[in-house]
Amino acid sequence: MKRARSILFLVLVGFLAAAEPEKPKGGASKAKAAEAKDNTGLPAPDYLPETARALLRKKMVRHGQDARDLMFGVALLRYDVARAAAQNIAAEPRLERPTAGGEDDPTTFLPERFFVLQDEARMRARAVASAAERKDDKVLAENYGLLMQTCVSCHSAYLKRE
Numbered sequence: 002m003k004r005a006r007s008i009l010f011l012v013l014v015g016f017l018a019a020a021e022p023e024k025p026k027g028g029a030s031k032a033k034a035a036e037a038k039d040n041t042g043l044p045a046p047d048y049l050p051e052t053a054r055a056l057l058r059k060k061m062v063r064h065g066q067d068a069r070d071l072m073f074g075v076a077l078l079r080y081d082v083a084r085a086a087a088q089n090i091a092a093e094p095r096l097e098r099p100t101a102g103g104e105d106d107p108t109t110f111l112p113e114r115f116f117v118l119q120d121e122a123r124m125r126a127r128a129v130a131s132a133a134e135r136k137d138d139k140v141l142a143e144n145y146g147l148l149m150q151t152c153v154s155c156h157s158a159y160l161k162r163e
């Protein structure tokens with residue numbers, strides 16, 4: 002069951018990666034690039050002011066490249082690629098829980114679960130990196146599945162503010 006779920010996630014993420022359009026080359030306009038991005042990023046949450054979202058998004062853009070590297074690194078057992086991508090994800094700077102007073106601070110809008118899942122993602126990314134380092138394929142696949150669950154959980158908590 003667990004394995005089936007991991008495979009499902011692999012397929013899902015693979016699909017998302019494949020669905021992303023090619024980066025526009027050369028003279029393509031910025032507007033076009035932004036539009037392509039809008040089709041691939043998360044839908045906009047309805048509770049978050051656009052300025053706060055823009056700040057958050059800026060912090061999150063690296064997710065995309067790391068996620069693709071991780072997916073292919075794990076699926077194709079390219080241990081170095083998988084480990085590096087997992088380490089990047091684990092090393093991403095964390096958002097702190099909001100402190101009183103900062104009204105412009107995007108973190109004041111986020112649900113508590115967001116911060117919990119942020120820590121969980123870090124731990125699970127470390128577990129993926131460690132399995133890649135040990136070249137333990139079974140544990141690598143399982144830990145990748147677990148990490149993907151955390152990715153989806155956080156995006157869900159973020160969108161639904163739960």
Ligand code: HEC
Nearest residue numbers: 042043058061062064065068115118119122151152155159
């Ligand atoms: C702590 C919560 C959290 C976790 C954990 C998390 N994300 Fe995200 N992610 C976000 C937020 C917030 C955004 C920005 C959403 C927006 O555009 O409004 C985002 C955006 C993204 C984007 C779109 C980036 C773009 O260019 O618009 C991708 C791809 C992504 N995440 C992948 C992942 C993957 C893969 C994982 C797991 C390894 C992950 N995320 C884990 C919160 C999270």
